[in-house]
Amino acid sequence: MESQKLYTLPELDYRYDALVPFISEDLLRVHHTKHHTAYVEGANAILRKMDEAKIKLTDFDAKATFKDLSFQVGGHLLHSLFWKNLAPAGKGGGDLPTGNVAKIIQEEYGSVERFKKSSHRPQ
Numbered sequence: 001m002e003s004q005k006l007y008t009l010p011e012l013d014y015r016y017d018a019l020v021p022f023i024s025e026d027l028l029r030v031h032h033t034k035h036h037t038a039y040v041e042g043a044n045a046i047l048r049k050m051d052e053a054k055i056k057l058t059d060f061d062a063k064a065t066f067k068d069l070s071f072q073v074g075g076h077l078l079h080s081l082f083w084k085n086l087a088p089a090g091k092g093g094g095d096l097p098t099g100n101v102a103k104i105i106q107e108e109y110g111s112v113e114r115f116k117k118s119s120h121r122p123q
């Protein structure tokens with residue numbers, strides 16, 4: 001019996017070949033099915049090991065375990081964030097920032113063009 005929720009590999013919102021020519025089908029497939037899967041499975045293996053230790057009342061190296069769990073969950077979260085920041089050509093937000101990012105750029109720089117040219121960082 002598992003007392004903790006386990007991580008799952010998210011589905012992509014697009015096909016593996018949808019980002020060609022910017023990201024090849026093979027590269028996207030490797031990052032999703034190998035890299036991201038390894039982080040999810042790594043995190044879940046640690047959670048299961050912790051569950052087992054709790055049930056059997058055995059000790060484990062908490063510092064090393066949490067460090068490894070942090071690494072695995074970090075890889076999972078960063079890949080998940082990365083997938084949501086990509087979109088096939090013509091299906092994303094376009095070439096220009098929108099929403100709050102557009103508002104802040106307008107307030108701080110006056111225009112996207114000025115923002116791109118500026119080396120100034122707002123305080």
Ligand SMILES: [Fe+2]
Nearest residue numbers: 031035036079
């Ligand atoms: Fe990756």
